Amino acid sequence: MSADLTELYQQVILDHNKRPRNRGRLPTANRVAHGDNPTCGDQCSVYLRLENGKIADISFDGSGCAISQASSSLMTTQLKGKDAAEAASLYQQFHQIVTTGEAPEAISDLAAFAGVHTFPARIKCATLGWHAALNALKGDPIPATTESRLD
Amino acid sequence: MPSWNTVRDDFPALHQQVNGHPLVYLDNGATTQRPQVVIDAVSRFYAHDNANVHRGLHALSMRATAAYEGARARVARFINAAAPEEIIFTRGTTESLNLVAASWGSRLQPGDVILLTEMEHHSNLVPWQLVAARTGAKLRYVPVTGDEGKLDLSVLDQLLTPEVKVFAFTHISNTLGTINPVAELCARARQVGAISVVDAAQSVGHMPVDVRAIGCDFLAFSGHKMAAGTGIGALYGRRELLDAMPPWQGGGGMIAHVGFFESRWKPSPERFEAGTPNFGDAVGLAAACDYLDALGRAQLRRHDGELARLAYQKLSALPNIRLLGPAEEERGGLVSFALSDVHAHDVVTFADEDGIALRGGHHCNQPLMHKLGLTGTVRASFYLYNTAEEIDVLIASIRRIQKFFG
Ligand SMILES: Cc1ncc(COP(=O)(O)O)c(C=O)c1O
Numbered sequence: 001m002s003a004d005l006t007e008l009y010q011q012v013i014l015d016h017n018k019r020p021r022n023r024g025r026l027p028t029a030n031r032v033a034h035g036d037n038p039t040c041g042d043q044c045s046v047y048l049r050l051e052n053g054k055i056a057d058i059s060f061d062g063s064g065c066a067i068s069q070a071s072s073s074l075m076t077t078q079l080k081g082k083d084a085a086e087a088a089s090l091y092q093q094f095h096q097i098v099t100t101g102e103a104p105e106a107i108s109d110l111a112a113f114a115g116v117h118t119f120p121a122r123i124k125c126a127t128l129g130w131h132a133a134l135n136a137l138k139g140d141p142i143p144a145t146t147e148s149r150l151d
Numbered sequence: 152m153p154s155w156n157t158v159r160d161d162f163p164a165l166h167q168q169v170n171g172h173p174l175v176y177l178d179n180g181a182t183t184q185r186p187q188v189v190i191d192a193v194s195r196f197y198a199h200d201n202a203n204v205h206r207g208l209h210a211l212s213m214r215a216t217a218a219y220e221g222a223r224a225r226v227a228r229f230i231n232a233a234a235p236e237e238i239i240f241t242r243g244t245t246e247s248l249n250l251v252a253a254s255w256g257s258r259l260q261p262g263d264v265i266l267l268t269e270m271e272h273h274s275n276l277v278p279w280q281l282v283a284a285r286t287g288a289k290l291r292y293v294p295v296t297g298d299e300g301k302l303d304l305s306v307l308d309q310l311l312t313p314e315v316k317v318f319a320f321t322h323i324s325n326t327l328g329t330i331n332p333v334a335e336l337c338a339r340a341r342q343v344g345a346i347s348v349v350d351a352a353q354s355v356g357h358m359p360v361d362v363r364a365i366g367c368d369f370l371a372f373s374g375h376k377m378a379a380g381t382g383i384g385a386l387y388g389r390r391e392l393l394d395a396m397p398p399w400q401g402g403g404g405m406i407a408h409v410g411f412f413e414s415r416w417k418p419s420p421e422r423f424e425a426g427t428p429n430f431g432d433a434v435g436l437a438a439a440c441d442y443l444d445a446l447g448r449a450q451l452r453r454h455d456g457e458l459a460r461l462a463y464q465k466l467s468a469l470p471n472i473r474l475l476g477p478a479e480e481e482r483g484g485l486v487s488f489a490l491s492d493v494h495a496h497d498v499v500t501f502a503d504e505d506g507i508a509l510r511g512g513h514h515c516n517q518p519l520m521h522k523l524g525l526t527g528t529v530r531a532s533f534y535l536y537n538t539a540e541e542i543d544v545l546i547a548s549i550r551r552i553q554k555f556f557g
Binding site: 001064069 | 171493494495496497501504511513517520527555556
């Protein structure tokens with residue numbers, strides 16, 4: 001297997017793909033948003049319970065490739081307890097990781113997605129869940145799509 | 152003269168390494184590669200004969216017009232149309248189907264029904280949705296039987312009622328590989344006075360196709376899926392139907408007379424070819440017809456069908472795999488499958504590392520995927536240059552993928 005592929009399918013990613021965290025509909029959610037990748041048919045829904053402006057609980061479901069599933073799973077573990085501004089800033093860092101391969105220090109597990117940048121076609125897979133989460137935070141009733149300019 | 156023993160030599164794009172492995176190109180359902188003779192025909196045209204068609208009186212324009220109209224006659228012969236005028240050059244299947252839906256479909260009224268099948272490509276579905284929204288006609292679908300991927304013709308009588316004005320269906324499903332009994336379907340449409348529209352994108356370059364034997368009213372296909380260029384394709388239409396249809400785009404080339412407030416149209420095919428057409432690639436399409444006929448489309452069908460049978464057999468021996476489409480007979484040159492533990496896109500990314508080009512996803516067949524409870528499949532689609540050894544390379548790659556994610 002090539003170095004690029006090993007880099008893409010890191011152990012963390014395989015683990016989250018196989019044993020996704022916070023998967024399933026959150027019964028207590030007060031926000032929800034859906035993400036679609038029209039090119040490949042991947043779908044992701046993100047459920048949030050916002051309390052006092054912070055994400056008290058979060059889950060996701062949907063279907064997609066290992067990259068999109070692992071990314072959504074890992075995202076839920078990172079977003080718990082964050083407010084909208086912190087979530088947006090985390091996404092910016094994540095976006096930088098998947099598009100440039102460079103991880104800011106102290107960014108923990110999200111750095112596992114650095115390998116995505118050598119597979120440009122897969123960047124949208126990695127960001128699908130994040131689009132949905134940010135839209136849910138905005139209370140946006142419109143389904144997120146990877147074709148939106150938010151990338 | 153091409154020969155089956157040397158076909159791979161005819162296609163320059165096949166001879167390259169991808170990620171350190173010889174390319175195994177199994178994405179022919181999306182687009183095929185072009186043989187050097189097609190590339191040369193297009194280059195030769197641009198190098199020697201290039202001028203706009205149908206409007207110049209000078210030597211080059213006359214040569215270009217002769218080449219373009221010669222290509223039309225060649226394509227007509229390729230599918231046994233009664234006359235070259237029954238061939239309208241388009242950008243491809245999608246544009247051909249949009250043309251029928253927009254032009255013929257403009258006569259539809261509330262209460263009329265457009266009958267489609269659940270296995271249609273989005274390009275034989277969305278144009279009909281658009282015309283239904285405009286005219287008030289309703290859509291109806293012939294169901295697909297499930298993973299086996301056949302049309303459930305037991306309910307056709309109930310569906311094909313006198314309100315049905317159009318019955319549009321694919322010849323070979325790009326997702327399931329199913330070859331539909333098109334001649335029978337056209338005959339059934341005729342019985343209720345409906346027109347028949349055949350999407351031949353996956354069949355014309357892969358098997359003998361004779362529009363008069365099929366008995367269809369319209370038939371659409373793309374050059375790039377039959378060894379020719381992109382941006383060229385054709386719509387076959389029965390002449391009397393075409394001549395009764397309104398234009399769908401206006402512009403140069405399609406008019407008999409233009410005043411400030413009204414115009415009159417030329418007959419078919421010019422009526423439906425507004426603007427400068429893609430004559431360069433029309434010449435390439437004619438060269439592709441020559442190439443495929445020299446090899447023989449009956450042999451081509453046997454070759455593709457044999458590879459699909461082999462691939463289906465070997466894939467079904469793997470664990471945790473779900474195969475779509477008919478098991479044996481009635482299968483075109485492709486196999487479509489889903490691994491239970493690995494998503495289609497991960498399969499495609501891994502196979503690419505082994506130099507194998509596959510397609511993963513919904514194949515422009517989202518409603519069918521939804522019905523089958525799938526978000527996508529992996530598709531290996533074959534053409535005349537693929538070999539049994541390449542199928543072994545594919546199987547070995549899939550085994551490695553299953554092990555990695557296992
Ligand atoms: C069955 C079928 N119909 C229609 C199309 C659309 O063809 P094109 O994109 O060349 O217009 C395709 C190609 O993907 C196809 O496989």
